[in-house]
Amino acid sequence: MKTKFKMITLSTVTALTLSFAGQSYAAITPFSDITNVEAKDKIIALQEQGLVHGISDDLFAPNATVTAAQGVQLIVKALNLNLDLVRFLVEPKATDYFKNADNDAWYANALITASVNGVVLPADLDPNKKWTREEFTHQLISTIETHSNLPQIKLVPAQINDNADLTIDYEGSIQRALAYNVVKLDEQGNFHPKAEISRAEAAVQIYNALEYIKAHPAPSPQPDPASETSSKRSPSSTSPQIPGTK
Template identity: 80%
Template sequence: MKTKFKMITLTAVTALTLSFGAQSFAASQPFSDLNNVTAKDKIISLQEQGLVHGITNDLFAPNVTITAAQGVQLIVNALDLNLDLVRFLKEPKATDYFKNANDKAWYANALITASVNGLVLPADLDPNKKWTREEFTHQLISTIESHSNLPMIKLVPVEIADNADLTVDYDGSIQRALAYNVVELDDKGNFHPKAEISRAEAAVQIFNAIEYIKAHPGPTVSPEPAAPSGKRVPGSTDPIIPGTK
């Protein structure tokens, strides 16, 4: 069972600098192993923004499959998820949320940040499990929709040739990913949902998602009027942090 924490306000829990993999290095020079990668420009752009790092100072390893922990870390960093408005009465541990996690691992803070920010991940998540295309896409789309205030769209479902291979719960996310131009089908109309996703493929999805968010800002939300005498506006509440009530 997950340990439930009460939250107060403000904090600073130091975020890991790792953004993509168990090892990460400062981007001091362009990756040298992207010459035959069609998404080279997108990966370099993310590198320049500090959103992806290599397995060494100049190697990105585009064809290596990402793990669940690496995928979560990438989403957390790319969407700038953090714990800046949260303070724990007890120091949080990754194992409070995910029983198979290692509290001393490089990914520990990313898992805590992901859970507090509402990523719906199983309590028995295996951080070292290879993630599939559908798993990463579902988590990415669900997260950007929760945190980016995207405008509503009229979704026209796309026919996916290998739709029968999709996990039912992910079908909507994949359709929206296609509508947002975050992913695309191959020349035969297949998505290959059960195929393991590579570092290059994940980076491309992140780049495309960021571009969509920039191009489609959500409607401006007017702030609530200030309550007199410093009192709370009726009906307003403290932020509810998923999994911590």
């Protein structure tokens, strides 16, 4: 969807750097409702980094379903997407991108940030719609691949027993999520793509995705042979003539 205003970017949005360094947060209250949750340690690790928050100071609500707005917020927060390098000529509104959004809602900035950073979401996105496992996984994988230089892998498609239930446009993302160990199939080899995703499941995917990215850092830029050759030339052949000097 085209925006209704012009903006000036100070740097290409796709060049935004992912930041995963933990930050210092004062007086973090441990979640009291994840004691028996299998993903407890991963949720705590994300909380300590300020990447996930609860529905209150001490409640995470691990079994609650993730809405589209919450899912976008999780992805934006985890990948440190922001508007720091963007200058708008006109203050943007969430409805400039998503007609069903509420400009005064808590999620408005997250939707704007996601859209400006190239997260592909439908223009008729319903922020309150509950997201499925395949929807969240697709958006997460698509976003990390856009914003990180992951190495190419030789993908051997996994056997997904309920593959027929997958949305065709999401199949590739789900297969890569499996290859990245972001998600796993259950004991019967099913992914359950149409099942609503819980907050705990979303947190696990976020944690696993960040671990994969940290384990596969972008390669260091290689020196340009042409530049090296140029630097070896004599000073007289390369030094520019400064006006007013001989």
